[in-house]
Amino acid sequence: MGSKSKLRRRSGCPVSISLEIFGDRWSLLIIRDLMVRGFRTFKDFEGSGEGIATNILADRLRRLEAAGIITPEAEAKDRRRVNYRLTEKGIDLAPMLLDLLIWGSRHEEADAPCAIIEEMAAHREQILTEVRRRWEQRDLTPLLPWLSGSAAKIRPRAKRQN
Amino acid sequence: MGSKSKLRRRSGCPVSISLEIFGDRWSLLIIRDLMVRGFRTFKDFEGSGEGIATNILADRLRRLEAAGIITPEAEAKDRRRVNYRLTEKGIDLAPMLLDLLIWGSRHEEADAPCAIIEEMAAHREQILTEVRRRWEQRDLTPLLPWLSGSAAKIRPRAKRQN
């Protein structure tokens, strides 16, 4: 499946094209929630803390689907429910998102404990392998508990700090 | 220096904070141009190919400066001229931008030759070292010639870093 929809591109630069897809204040947050917080439903994203408006959320989900980054799956047990899931194209954004996380916690005053982020930076490949494994196996336990508002297990390795 | 300006944050998540700074369609393109295309002036950005409006450009330069990502330097020889330069905080976005470049060229039909991008992906650390070296030494020769509209030299595996 090629992307034939938006041929009104500013330029052929991959960076520019990427930004036309998710270069806004919300898209990557949705992807983050799918990737590391185990979110799947509209309601999950709606209550994600940042306060996205429902119309914008619906719009972003549509665009991300159109771009082939997420896919909706109807849930058999409760047919009101739609479970969104990252495609492979979507999970491939993991390295970029990890860099964004690292940059943000290094250069801005964020809530994430610096020590843990530096741990993650030092074990980049390992973290990315784990993120992909979780995606493949549909493992929904949050990878970043401190971002998910609740204490939970994490084990980049058995080295506990703080 | 700490950033005391915008305390109206959606959340303390580093990803969210980062997106509030440059989560739009233009900011990262300016950073890209500074980082790999050797651009420095308003005029450079203005004619960068994507067609940014001058008022938006002025606004983005202001915001990026306020965020501590770029600094303007008045040019002695021609005082009309303002040379923008990435700060260390700005050049630290290189890993993220490289991932964005790689993702875009893998998953979208971009102009960048796949072979070269895969080369870059395979030598990520080396590329990043080179990008930083160029920043430190104010070396303005474009790193990505095919994105700069002209054929030029590139030597991803000459192994000549230092």
Next chain:
DNA sequence: ATGATAACTTGCATTTTGCAAGTTATCTTG
């Protein structure tokens, strides 16, 4: 001194956001 240039502003029309309040199709419960 006259004209070009660089780096912006300004005024508006158009588009995108954000907010509150629906709507529709499922469940769930008494």
Next chain:
DNA sequence: CAAGATAACTTGCAAAATGCAAGTTATCAT
């Protein structure tokens, strides 16, 4: 099984951001 809940969206409208064309103000070049 009727009467709520719920999930996932829409809709309407005001407010903010964006895009476009046309200035403006200091230099600088001839």
